[in-house]
Amino acid sequence: MQTAHTVITLLLAVIFLIAGLSKASGSSAGLSGTRDINFPDGFARLVGMLETLAALSLVIGFALENKDLKIYGFIFLWVIMAGAIFFHFRANKAKTAFPAMLLLILTTFGIATI
Numbered sequence: 001m002q003t004a005h006t007v008i009t010l011l012l013a014v015i016f017l018i019a020g021l022s023k024a025s026g027s028s029a030g031l032s033g034t035r036d037i038n039f040p041d042g043f044a045r046l047v048g049m050l051e052t053l054a055a056l057s058l059v060i061g062f063a064l065e066n067k068d069l070k071i072y073g074f075i076f077l078w079v080i081m082a083g084a085i086f087f088h089f090r091a092n093k094a095k096t097a098f099p100a101m102l103l104l105i106l107t108t109f110g111i112a113t114i
Contacts, residue, residue, distance in 0.1 A: 005113035008106055009058050016055035023048025037091035051080060074111045
């Protein structure tokens with residue numbers, strides 16, 4: 001179970017570090033998903049910064065074997081993905097919410113295996 005937790009932690013850290021930096025930078029590719037659901041660019045950039053911080057929390061928590069940092073990172077990512085699913089459904093774009101749902105499930109598994 002520890003191996004699965006390690007793989008999920010590092011996988012989520014990489015995914016959210018890339019996605020967060022892409023959104024935070026304001027690039028059109030990074031903001032395309034949020035624009036598709038009519039989410040304001042300013043808030044999307046803020047979400048990108050929060051995703052980046054959560055990913056760094058996972059990486060630093062993993063490197064220092066600090067359980068608290070990992071828990072904070074996972075919980076932050078869980079809330080962000082729950083919000084993403086909400087906004088996708090609110091915009092009647094349920095089909096595009098699948099990646100967020102998958103990441104929410106992986107994040108839940110990461111929390112459960114700490």
